[in-house]
Amino acid sequence: MKPLSTLVSSIPSSPTLAVNDKAKALQAAGYDVIALAGGDPDFATPPHIVEAALHAMQNGATHYPAPMIGIVPALEAIASKMERENGISIPDPRHQIIITPGGKWALYLALTAVLNPGDEVLILEPNWVSYKPMVTLAGGVPVPVSLPSGDNFHITAAQLREKITPRTKALMVNTPCNPTGRVLTQEEHDDIVAVAAEADLYVIADEIYEKLIFDGRSHRSLAAAPGMAERTLTVNGLTKSYAMTGWRLGWLVSSKAIIKLATKMNSQAVSCAAHFSMYACIAALNGPQDVIYEMRDAYQARRDFMVKALNEIDGISCRSIEGAFYLFPSFPGSSKNSLELADALLDKAQIAGTPGIAFGQSGEGHVRFAISTAQHDLERAVERLAKIAHAL
Numbered sequence: 001m002k003p004l005s006t007l008v009s010s011i012p013s014s015p016t017l018a019v020n021d022k023a024k025a026l027q028a029a030g031y032d033v034i035a036l037a038g039g040d041p042d043f044a045t046p047p048h049i050v051e052a053a054l055h056a057m058q059n060g061a062t063h064y065p066a067p068m069i070g071i072v073p074a075l076e077a078i079a080s081k082m083e084r085e086n087g088i089s090i091p092d093p094r095h096q097i098i099i100t101p102g103g104k105w106a107l108y109l110a111l112t113a114v115l116n117p118g119d120e121v122l123i124l125e126p127n128w129v130s131y132k133p134m135v136t137l138a139g140g141v142p143v144p145v146s147l148p149s150g151d152n153f154h155i156t157a158a159q160l161r162e163k164i165t166p167r168t169k170a171l172m173v174n175t176p177c178n179p180t181g182r183v184l185t186q187e188e189h190d191d192i193v194a195v196a197a198e199a200d201l202y203v204i205a206d207e208i209y210e211k212l213i214f215d216g217r218s219h220r221s222l223a224a225a226p227g228m229a230e231r232t233l234t235v236n237g238l239t240k241s242y243a244m245t246g247w248r249l250g251w252l253v254s255s256k257a258i259i260k261l262a263t264k265m266n267s268q269a270v271s272c273a274a275h276f277s278m279y280a281c282i283a284a285l286n287g288p289q290d291v292i293y294e295m296r297d298a299y300q301a302r303r304d305f306m307v308k309a310l311n312e313i314d315g316i317s318c319r320s321i322e323g324a325f326y327l328f329p330s331f332p333g334s335s336k337n338s339l340e341l342a343d344a345l346l347d348k349a350q351i352a353g354t355p356g357i358a359f360g361q362s363g364e365g366h367v368r369f370a371i372s373t374a375q376h377d378l379e380r381a382v383e384r385l386a387k388i389a390h391a392l
Helices: 015-028 047-058 072-086 103-114 131-137 157-163 186-199 256-269 275-286 290-311 338-349 375-391
Strands: 097-100 120-125 141-146 168-174 202-206 232-237 250-253 367-370
Touching (some): 047 275, 072 097, 072 250, 072 275, 097 256, 103 131, 103 232, 103 250, 120 131, 131 141, 141 157, 157 186, 290 375, 338 367
Parallel strands (some): 120 168
Antiparallel strands (some): 097 250
16 A cells, blocks of 8 residues: 555644543543543533524524625624724625634634745744644644743743744734633733734734633734734634534634635635534624623632642642633642653543643643633542642
8 A cells, every 4th residue: 555644644643632532531441530631611502602503503504604604694793793802803704704613724724825835833832732733734834932931931022033034924823822821911912013024924813712811801912903904814713712612613814815715725625614603603792791701700710719729739830820721830849741740640640631741842841721620620630639749
């Protein structure tokens, strides 16, 4: 037989899915595993969103949508939301937005629309595990910008400029950040805008956690900054904030030229998002938002509990987070690397966490815990950690 794809063979499997698979195998074997490795909200999708989708299916929204990039009411709902909440004007929603089967696909479309073979993409570490493989699959070269843990992963213009070469094409920015829980400060925001302009970079802005920001902080959309609309590709969706991971509904917003290419790629790869999910999108964005704030406040309460509890355990250090629903504690004094730490947590305490190295070299020494699970599971996890921390 002729050899299979060397490109795909070179791509690592998702570490978060690998940890989840190992945890599920232990659960199937009868172990009481507390799963903190994933990122699936434990809340149900709000009822009015489910009802809108059900009504749409009952009325025929089970065929291809027209247009395939998204039904007009859904495109208009996204455009209104972006202008209302993000300060981004979208005068032509039918040619500046594409609705996708999940935010992950929107990110990949963004990369394929701007990259040529060998183009370099700056990726801020620690970063979500799929960024680098996506860049490689799109023909680009991922270039890590390792942010120092000691400075709470702060971004500076100097760090970005140091990594720029004549091949640098784009920069990926995630705020709030998975896995660190960082939210861009105004200074960081301004530095990114300045460097993007002077180096003529595209910016791929991953805003999937934008509604999960704590303590009254504000989300800053990079596309809203002066001069950034044409060079920014904004990715968002309903997955995290609306507890809709299984609905697979995301979107990409950018210039007409970029969306034209993304639409071409979409048509040849996945065709479209699910028709009825687009009606769910309309209900989510145009409907009541109180339930979204309730979920956010619940995550904030879990954060407050977990950060305090973890810092009371000898051998664990955990910064508070500003957004999203992940903690990224470190284990000072431990001789184990993050892979060994994650294995020890699973083997000794039946707690599934994601090793920090999965998010880049600057994540080494950390383990990511998702607080998107029930409070009573978080309490049990703390009890188990307190018993085995000395052995880590």
